Amino acid sequence: AQSVTQLDSHVSVSEGTPVLLRCNYSSSYSPSLFWYVQHPNKGLQLLLKYTSAATLVKGINGFEAEFKKSETSFHLTKPSAHMSDAAEYFCVVSAIMNYGGSQGNLIFGKGTKLSVKP
């Protein structure tokens, strides 16, 4: 079965400093991984996705993530935090059937709340 673990429930950074949100995954097959962001009282917005192409994935708003198979990690980074980045971030893996095909649903981590101090 697939699963994701977000290692920090809350991360606080100062504006202009780097952001690191950590995610480990578990999957029997080559996974499809995503990062979504949710601002208060809003739906989920796709930040970036990894689907077995380049291991360094660039997303929107300056975010990027690196897929590391040996470490089963997919950490999200941004060089310089902005106040508007304050939100909850979800690491997500696509569920896979036992033969490796996509099952069509997403499995979410518990989320990391990012606070950005002025």
Next chain:
Amino acid sequence: KAGVTQTPRYLIKTRGQQVTLSCSPISGHRSVSWYQQTPGQGLQFLFEYFSETQRNKGNFPGRFSGRQFSNSRSEMNVSTLELGDSALYLCASSLRAAGRTYEQYFGPGTRLTVT
């Protein structure tokens, strides 16, 4: 291109009642998935519809049901509401093809409060 729309945005119901939520996917997307978000359980998958057929179901009781119409619009229904059904219900749409994983695009959600 218009995004995923959900109606209504907010609902207040009484325990024991039933409720129907609606979702219109992005044009051209034929797969619609539903998720429940609560503070305690996080985001959990309810079910997925594709070509008017339920393709996949999460671990929820039979009180939760859904359907999809020929224009890909989807509805979910919750019967005999319980206090624990209070949640944000999110709908997502995507392309779908065998052997491929497509990203899902989410609507703003319907906030259901059961009193």
